[in-house]
Amino acid sequence: MDFFHKAKAVRMRNVHEKYLTADEDEETVTQDRNGSDKRARWTVEPVRGSFEVIRLRSCYGNYLTASNERFLLGATGLKVVLSKPSRLSASVEWEPVREGSKMKLKTRHGNFLRANGGLPPWRNSVTHDSPHSSDSFLWDVDIVEILVETATPAPVVATTPPPHRRPSSPPPHRRPSSPPVSRTSSESSEENLTESPPKSEGRIIYYHIADEEGHVEDESAVGYALTFKGNSVEQLTQALREETSLDDVVVCTRNPLNGKLFPLRLQLPPNSGTMHVVLVPSNTS
DSSP states (O other): OHHHHTEEEEEEEOTTSOEEEEOTTSSBEEEESOTTSGGGOEEEEEOTTOSSOEEEEOTTSOEEEEEEEESSTTSOOEEEEEEOOSSOOGGGOEEEEEETTEEEEEETTSOEEEEOOSSTTTTTBEEEEOOOSOGGGOBEEEEEEEOOOOOOOOOOOOOOOOTTOOTTSOOTTOOOOSOOOOOOHHHHHHHHHHSOOOOOOOEEEEEEEOOTTSOOSOTTSOOEEEEEOOOSHHHHHHHHHHHHTOOSEEEEEEOTTTOOEEEOOSOOOSTTOOEEEEEEETTOO
16 A cells, blocks of 8 residues: 555556556446556545545546446456446445555455456456456556655754753853864855765656657646656666657657757756656657
8 A cells, every 4th residue: 555655646557468447438447558548547545544445536537436237147247437426435445455566456345356358348348356366356556646745844842941040050169171162164164065965866757648740638737757766868768668668759858949849869957857758659750
């Protein structure tokens, strides 16, 4: 569950290399290979009062729901649908269960989210079923938007001395020890300069994925997010290709003067500043 504490939005890829996707009818849950589609994006909502249960909300505002309706007569597995109940119930609650590097999502009744393969109508369907030995219950979860937490300032502790005491006066019949050596302003400055700077945890890369004509569907949105700890354009390109499973793309930035995209080739901006880039198919003019 610690994984989902950091996530504001995720996408989920199954053993068939397809993503959990909300259908355009706003009722059906399916599988699709296009992980950059907004329908493959799920907003994470922790259930209040629990540190182990979440809800997943689609781009349409409906929730991933474990229904009680059988998917096919004579076969195991119940339908997983999109719903927006007037009162949120256990049917829209899922418990993440880590298994190695992958995740399972368990319903409140003990079933697991399953990606079905094979021939239609099983192909691309999503159900929840009792657990057994099958990779169809395993999901790779990618964070596409990080939850930014606001740090709470520490309370200021008063340092007023106790009453009836005078800390500035030395004890009677004792000579004070050698007076403290005062530091000049230049010495203080030199000490500050020698302190080692804080270690960088990497920079946040926000990225969009363009189509073959170079168009971005909704560039006004923040986009997907990636924490990048490298320092070169080649490393960033490789990291984004691994993140998106897109091998034939070029990392571009937008010219602030004319709005045109141009490849990022020389070097990254200094100081680990946040970047906004666009992944463009390499065959795009």
